[in-house]
Amino acid sequence: MRPALDQQVTFLYAENPEECWRFYEEVLELPLVQDQGSVRIYGIDGTRAFVGVxxxxxxxxxxxPRVVGGVVFTLVTQDVEGWHAFLTxxxxxxxxxxxxxEAYRITHFxxxxxxxxxxxxxxxxxxxxxSLRPAV
Known part of the structure:
Protein backbone atom coordinates (compact mmCIF):
# COMPACT_ATOMS: atom_id res chain seq x y z
CA MET A 1 0.00 0.00 0.00
CA ARG A 2 1.28 3.43 -0.95
CA PRO A 3 2.03 5.71 2.04
CA ALA A 4 -0.12 8.86 2.25
CA LEU A 5 1.12 12.25 1.10
CA ASP A 6 0.18 15.12 3.39
CA GLN A 7 1.22 18.24 1.49
CA GLN A 8 2.95 19.49 -1.67
CA VAL A 9 5.56 22.26 -2.02
CA THR A 10 6.95 23.59 -5.31
CA PHE A 11 10.26 25.43 -4.90
CA LEU A 12 11.25 28.17 -7.36
CA TYR A 13 14.75 29.67 -7.40
CA ALA A 14 15.51 33.35 -8.00
CA GLU A 15 18.79 35.27 -8.19
CA ASN A 16 16.96 38.23 -6.63
CA PRO A 17 14.49 36.56 -4.27
CA GLU A 18 13.58 39.82 -2.51
CA GLU A 19 11.85 41.02 -5.69
CA CYS A 20 10.02 37.69 -5.98
CA TRP A 21 9.06 37.66 -2.30
CA ARG A 22 7.46 41.09 -2.74
CA PHE A 23 5.64 39.82 -5.84
CA TYR A 24 4.22 36.71 -4.15
CA GLU A 25 3.33 38.63 -0.97
CA GLU A 26 2.10 41.96 -2.32
CA VAL A 27 0.95 41.27 -5.88
CA LEU A 28 -0.40 37.71 -5.67
CA GLU A 29 -1.25 38.27 -1.97
CA LEU A 30 -0.31 34.70 -1.00
CA PRO A 31 -0.03 34.17 2.75
CA LEU A 32 3.53 33.75 4.03
CA VAL A 33 3.54 30.57 6.13
CA GLN A 34 7.27 30.33 6.83
CA ASP A 35 10.33 32.54 6.44
CA GLN A 36 13.53 30.49 6.55
CA GLY A 37 15.85 33.39 5.73
CA SER A 38 16.90 32.44 2.19
CA VAL A 39 13.57 30.72 1.49
CA ARG A 40 10.01 31.95 1.96
CA ILE A 41 7.10 29.54 1.69
CA TYR A 42 3.59 30.70 0.75
CA GLY A 43 0.27 28.92 1.16
CA ILE A 44 -2.19 28.37 -1.65
CA ASP A 45 -5.66 29.35 -0.43
CA GLY A 46 -7.23 26.64 1.71
CA THR A 47 -5.21 23.77 0.28
CA ARG A 48 -2.32 21.61 1.31
CA ALA A 49 -0.16 23.03 -1.49
CA PHE A 50 2.61 25.60 -1.09
CA VAL A 51 5.14 27.50 -3.19
CA GLY A 52 8.60 28.27 -1.86
CA VAL A 53 10.79 31.00 -3.34
CA PRO A 65 9.60 26.51 -19.35
CA ARG A 66 9.14 23.60 -21.77
CA VAL A 67 12.73 22.37 -21.78
CA VAL A 68 14.06 19.71 -19.41
CA GLY A 69 14.13 21.30 -15.98
CA GLY A 70 11.65 24.01 -16.96
CA VAL A 71 8.71 24.96 -14.77
CA VAL A 72 5.19 26.24 -15.33
CA PHE A 73 3.63 27.05 -11.95
CA THR A 74 -0.16 26.71 -12.33
CA LEU A 75 -2.76 28.17 -9.97
CA VAL A 76 -6.17 26.53 -10.38
CA THR A 77 -9.28 28.63 -9.76
CA GLN A 78 -12.88 28.82 -10.89
CA ASP A 79 -12.46 32.60 -11.30
CA VAL A 80 -9.84 32.90 -14.05
CA GLU A 81 -11.41 36.12 -15.32
CA GLY A 82 -11.40 37.60 -11.80
CA TRP A 83 -7.70 36.80 -11.40
CA HIS A 84 -6.96 38.41 -14.77
CA ALA A 85 -8.74 41.60 -13.68
CA PHE A 86 -7.05 41.51 -10.23
CA LEU A 87 -3.55 41.18 -11.73
CA THR A 88 -4.26 43.82 -14.39
CA GLU A 102 -10.02 22.97 -26.85
CA ALA A 103 -7.07 20.54 -26.74
CA TYR A 104 -6.87 20.56 -22.93
CA ARG A 105 -10.40 21.78 -22.14
CA ILE A 106 -9.17 24.57 -19.90
CA THR A 107 -9.58 28.33 -19.70
CA HIS A 108 -6.26 29.98 -18.82
CA PHE A 109 -3.71 32.75 -19.18
CA SER A 131 -13.52 18.28 -7.29
CA LEU A 132 -12.01 20.47 -4.61
CA ARG A 133 -11.62 18.93 -1.19
CA PRO A 134 -11.01 20.93 1.97
CA ALA A 135 -7.53 20.71 3.47
CA VAL A 136 -7.17 18.55 6.55
Whole structure:
Protein backbone atom coordinates (compact mmCIF):
# COMPACT_ATOMS: atom_id res chain seq x y z
CA MET A 1 0.00 0.00 0.00
CA ARG A 2 1.28 3.43 -0.95
CA PRO A 3 2.03 5.71 2.04
CA ALA A 4 -0.12 8.86 2.25
CA LEU A 5 1.12 12.25 1.10
CA ASP A 6 0.18 15.12 3.39
CA GLN A 7 1.22 18.24 1.49
CA GLN A 8 2.95 19.49 -1.67
CA VAL A 9 5.56 22.26 -2.02
CA THR A 10 6.95 23.59 -5.31
CA PHE A 11 10.26 25.43 -4.90
CA LEU A 12 11.25 28.17 -7.36
CA TYR A 13 14.75 29.67 -7.40
CA ALA A 14 15.51 33.35 -8.00
CA GLU A 15 18.79 35.27 -8.19
CA ASN A 16 16.96 38.23 -6.63
CA PRO A 17 14.49 36.56 -4.27
CA GLU A 18 13.58 39.82 -2.51
CA GLU A 19 11.85 41.02 -5.69
CA CYS A 20 10.02 37.69 -5.98
CA TRP A 21 9.06 37.66 -2.30
CA ARG A 22 7.46 41.09 -2.74
CA PHE A 23 5.64 39.82 -5.84
CA TYR A 24 4.22 36.71 -4.15
CA GLU A 25 3.33 38.63 -0.97
CA GLU A 26 2.10 41.96 -2.32
CA VAL A 27 0.95 41.27 -5.88
CA LEU A 28 -0.40 37.71 -5.67
CA GLU A 29 -1.25 38.27 -1.97
CA LEU A 30 -0.31 34.70 -1.00
CA PRO A 31 -0.03 34.17 2.75
CA LEU A 32 3.53 33.75 4.03
CA VAL A 33 3.54 30.57 6.13
CA GLN A 34 7.27 30.33 6.83
CA ASP A 35 10.33 32.54 6.44
CA GLN A 36 13.53 30.49 6.55
CA GLY A 37 15.85 33.39 5.73
CA SER A 38 16.90 32.44 2.19
CA VAL A 39 13.57 30.72 1.49
CA ARG A 40 10.01 31.95 1.96
CA ILE A 41 7.10 29.54 1.69
CA TYR A 42 3.59 30.70 0.75
CA GLY A 43 0.27 28.92 1.16
CA ILE A 44 -2.19 28.37 -1.65
CA ASP A 45 -5.66 29.35 -0.43
CA GLY A 46 -7.23 26.64 1.71
CA THR A 47 -5.21 23.77 0.28
CA ARG A 48 -2.32 21.61 1.31
CA ALA A 49 -0.16 23.03 -1.49
CA PHE A 50 2.61 25.60 -1.09
CA VAL A 51 5.14 27.50 -3.19
CA GLY A 52 8.60 28.27 -1.86
CA VAL A 53 10.79 31.00 -3.34
CA UNK A 54 14.48 30.37 -2.68
CA UNK A 55 17.69 32.31 -3.22
CA UNK A 56 19.34 30.72 -6.28
CA UNK A 57 22.95 29.58 -6.15
CA UNK A 58 23.44 30.05 -9.91
CA UNK A 59 21.65 31.66 -12.89
CA UNK A 60 18.73 29.86 -14.52
CA UNK A 61 19.80 27.45 -17.24
CA UNK A 62 16.94 28.44 -19.57
CA UNK A 63 14.03 30.86 -19.74
CA UNK A 64 12.01 28.29 -21.74
CA PRO A 65 9.60 26.51 -19.35
CA ARG A 66 9.14 23.60 -21.77
CA VAL A 67 12.73 22.37 -21.78
CA VAL A 68 14.06 19.71 -19.41
CA GLY A 69 14.13 21.30 -15.98
CA GLY A 70 11.65 24.01 -16.96
CA VAL A 71 8.71 24.96 -14.77
CA VAL A 72 5.19 26.24 -15.33
CA PHE A 73 3.63 27.05 -11.95
CA THR A 74 -0.16 26.71 -12.33
CA LEU A 75 -2.76 28.17 -9.97
CA VAL A 76 -6.17 26.53 -10.38
CA THR A 77 -9.28 28.63 -9.76
CA GLN A 78 -12.88 28.82 -10.89
CA ASP A 79 -12.46 32.60 -11.30
CA VAL A 80 -9.84 32.90 -14.05
CA GLU A 81 -11.41 36.12 -15.32
CA GLY A 82 -11.40 37.60 -11.80
CA TRP A 83 -7.70 36.80 -11.40
CA HIS A 84 -6.96 38.41 -14.77
CA ALA A 85 -8.74 41.60 -13.68
CA PHE A 86 -7.05 41.51 -10.23
CA LEU A 87 -3.55 41.18 -11.73
CA THR A 88 -4.26 43.82 -14.39
CA UNK A 89 -5.27 46.25 -11.62
CA UNK A 90 -1.97 45.47 -9.85
CA UNK A 91 -0.03 46.42 -12.99
CA UNK A 92 1.16 42.90 -13.87
CA UNK A 93 2.08 42.53 -17.56
CA UNK A 94 -0.37 39.97 -18.93
CA UNK A 95 0.44 39.02 -22.52
CA UNK A 96 -2.87 37.25 -23.10
CA UNK A 97 -6.51 37.43 -22.04
CA UNK A 98 -8.16 34.33 -20.58
CA UNK A 99 -8.40 31.85 -23.44
CA UNK A 100 -10.16 28.53 -23.88
CA UNK A 101 -7.99 25.61 -25.04
CA GLU A 102 -10.02 22.97 -26.85
CA ALA A 103 -7.07 20.54 -26.74
CA TYR A 104 -6.87 20.56 -22.93
CA ARG A 105 -10.40 21.78 -22.14
CA ILE A 106 -9.17 24.57 -19.90
CA THR A 107 -9.58 28.33 -19.70
CA HIS A 108 -6.26 29.98 -18.82
CA PHE A 109 -3.71 32.75 -19.18
CA UNK A 110 0.02 33.07 -18.55
CA UNK A 111 2.36 35.69 -17.09
CA UNK A 112 5.85 35.79 -15.56
CA UNK A 113 7.08 36.43 -12.05
CA UNK A 114 10.11 38.71 -11.48
CA UNK A 115 12.51 35.74 -11.78
CA UNK A 116 11.04 34.85 -15.18
CA UNK A 117 9.03 31.81 -14.11
CA UNK A 118 5.91 31.19 -16.14
CA UNK A 119 2.76 31.31 -14.02
CA UNK A 120 -0.51 30.00 -15.41
CA UNK A 121 -3.94 30.72 -13.97
CA UNK A 122 -6.29 27.96 -15.08
CA UNK A 123 -9.81 26.55 -14.78
CA UNK A 124 -10.54 22.99 -15.84
CA UNK A 125 -13.57 22.86 -18.13
CA UNK A 126 -14.01 19.10 -17.87
CA UNK A 127 -16.13 16.94 -15.57
CA UNK A 128 -13.36 14.39 -15.02
CA UNK A 129 -11.14 16.85 -13.06
CA UNK A 130 -11.25 16.02 -9.32
CA SER A 131 -13.52 18.28 -7.29
CA LEU A 132 -12.01 20.47 -4.61
CA ARG A 133 -11.62 18.93 -1.19
CA PRO A 134 -11.01 20.93 1.97
CA ALA A 135 -7.53 20.71 3.47
CA VAL A 136 -7.17 18.55 6.55
Missing amino acids: CRARAPRASEN AKGVALPMAPTYS FFNDPAGYTIEVQRFERPDWP
